[in-house]
Structure formats: C-alpha cells, structure tokens
Amino acid sequence: HAVESDLRGALANGEFELHYQPIVDPATGNAVSCEALLRWKHPVAGYIPPSEFIPVAEDTGLILQLGEWVLHEACQEARHWPQDVSVAVNLSPRQFSEPQLAFQVVRALERSGLPPQRLELEITESVTLGATQKVVETISNLRRLGVRLSLDDFGTGYSSLSYLRKYAFDKLKIDRSFVTDLSKTAESIAIIRAIIGMGRSIGMVIVVEGVETEAQLATLREEGCDLVQGYYFSRPVPSQGIRAMLAAPG
Numbered sequence: 001h002a003v004e005s006d007l008r009g010a011l012a013n014g015e016f017e018l019h020y021q022p023i024v025d026p027a028t029g030n031a032v033s034c035e036a037l038l039r040w041k042h043p044v045a046g047y048i049p050p051s052e053f054i055p056v057a058e059d060t061g062l063i064l065q066l067g068e069w070v071l072h073e074a075c076q077e078a079r080h081w082p083q084d085v086s087v088a089v090n091l092s093p094r095q096f097s098e099p100q101l102a103f104q105v106v107r108a109l110e111r112s113g114l115p116p117q118r119l120e121l122e123i124t125e126s127v128t129l130g131a132t133q134k135v136v137e138t139i140s141n142l143r144r145l146g147v148r149l150s151l152d153d154f155g156t157g158y159s160s161l162s163y164l165r166k167y168a169f170d171k172l173k174i175d176r177s178f179v180t181d182l183s184k185t186a187e188s189i190a191i192i193r194a195i196i197g198m199g200r201s202i203g204m205v206i207v208v209e210g211v212e213t214e215a216q217l218a219t220l221r222e223e224g225c226d227l228v229q230g231y232y233f234s235r236p237v238p239s240q241g242i243r244a245m246l247a248a249p250g
C-alpha cells in the first residue's frame with residue numbers, strides 16, 4: 001500500500017490522472033454527464049486504483065489537497081467537452097467534513113469558468129449517517145452555489161426515506177451490487193423497482209450504476225430508471241477518449 005510521502009511526491013510530480021465514464025440516458029444512449037475517477041499513474045507500477053491510496057490520503061489528510069486537484073482538473077476538463085454535459089466528482093467523507101470544501105468548489109468553478117450547473121458532487125451514502133448539523137450546513141452551502149449533489153452507492157448503507165428528504169440530493173445513484181442479479185431473480189427486479197419508486201416519489205433523478213449487459217439495460221428501461229452507467233456503455237477512459245466519445249455521440 002501507498003504511504004503518505006509517496007502520495008505527496010505523486011501529487012508534486014503530476015502522476016495523478018482523471019478518467020471519465022459517461023452517464024447515459026437509456027432512451028437515447030447519449031451521455032448527460034461523465035463521472036471523473038481518479039487514477040495514479042505510477043512511473044513503475046502503472047495505474048494504481050483509488051482503493052489502494054484514497055484510504056491513506058483520507059487518514060493523513062492529504063485528501064484535501066488531492067481533492068482540490070481533482071476538482072480543478074475535472075472542471076477544466078469539462079470546459080473542453082464538445083457538449084454541455086456535466087462532470088461528476090467524487091468526494092470522500094473527510095473532504096465533506098472540512099469547512100473549506102465550499103471555497104475549493106468556488107475556486108475551481110471560477111478558475112475554470114465552468115457554470116455551477118455543470119458540476120455534480122457525489123457523496124457516498126455513509127456520509128449522511130453522521131447526520132450532524134455540519135453535514136446539513138455543508139450540503140446547503142453547496143446547493144446555494146448552484147452545483148448538483150448525488151447520493152452515491154445508495155443501498156449499501158442504511159439511509160431511510162426521511163434522510164433522503166432532509167438532505168435534498170438531486171440524484172440517487174443505486175449501487176451496482178443491485179444490478180448484478182437483475183436478469184436472474186425476480187426479487188432483484190422488485191428491489192430496484194422499489195428504490196426507483198421511492199426516489200422518484202421525493203423528486204430525485206435515479207441513476208443505476210454497474211450496467212454491463214443488454215439484458216440489464218432492457219430491464220432498467222422497463223423499470224423507468226432515468227440514467228444508467230456501466231461497462232456496457234464505456235469503461236472509464238482518459239481525457240482524449242471522453243472527448244472523442246462526446247464529439248461522436250451515439
């Protein structure tokens with residue numbers, strides 16, 4: 001596993017990259033946004049996935065600098081896209097509990113010139129479990145800036161309907177674990193249907209992650225989910241790849 005000094009060095013040497021994965025309208029196949037996913041391009045070891053270094057960055061506090069880099073990079077990149085699709089940036093719980101987050105977001109928007117409506121922030125469901133006043137304040141500060149908020153990995157924690165109402169997220173991203181069995185069991189369809197109905201009833205846009213097959217897509221279309229994301233459409237790809245994809249939709 002990475003250590004703090006490796007991560008500081010990597011940040012200083014420009015070894016981090018963002019890859020982008022389209023989030024698609026199932027009716028048209030067109031991207032409406034793209035999720036930025038962090039990669040460490042190590043000069044010797046090659047690409048290192050976030051699971052190997054995000055926890056270290058969180059523990060050491062380096063996530064604040066790394067997260068600021070991600071925000072800037074993602075906003076700058078989205079300015080180069082040939083369509084006005086949004087960019088979605090993942091925030092870790094530690095970033096979310098820091099008061100400077102809203103300032104970092106403002107700076108990234110100002111420097112890049114990206115309109116706030118084109119930035120989405122993804123927050124994992126476990127963040128809401130703290131239910132602190134601070135979390136509520138951070139969310140409302142971010143919303144006032146005009147950025148969109150998504151609740152990520154939904155279904156892996158214990159959020160209730162009342163939680164979702166209280167936090168006023170724009171999008172609900174149903175965790176990919178719910179999609180895996182979709183073509184196999186009636187229960188899995190019933191669960192997705194229930195989550196979609198629940199999210200809809202409080203005005204959220206429903207995104208289903210981890211779509212890998214035509215059969216899964218067909219089921220999700222039938223269930224009326226708003227947006228889909230997964231390897232079936234595209235793996236996360238580097239900047240040149242996403243620019244090419246957005247330049248030649250369909």
Ligand code: G
Binds near residue numbers: 036049054089092236
């Ligand atoms: O792309 P991949 O499956 O390797 O991503 C694994 C995890 O890393 C996901 O939970 C994702 O949300 C998280 N992640 C990816 N990019 C970032 C990032 O820029 N910041 C934070 N905090 N988490 C990220």
Ligand code: G
Binds near residue numbers: 037209231
């Ligand atoms: O936690 P978060 O939802 O941010 O993580 C997204 C992760 O899911 C990324 O690491 C991305 O690479 C991965 N991912 C995206 N689409 C698929 C898919 O269709 N199947 C699988 N297994 N993983 C996916």
Ligand code: MN
Binds near residue numbers: 035090122152
């Ligand atoms: Mn995510």
Ligand code: NA
Binds near residue numbers: 152173176
């Ligand atoms: Na997720």
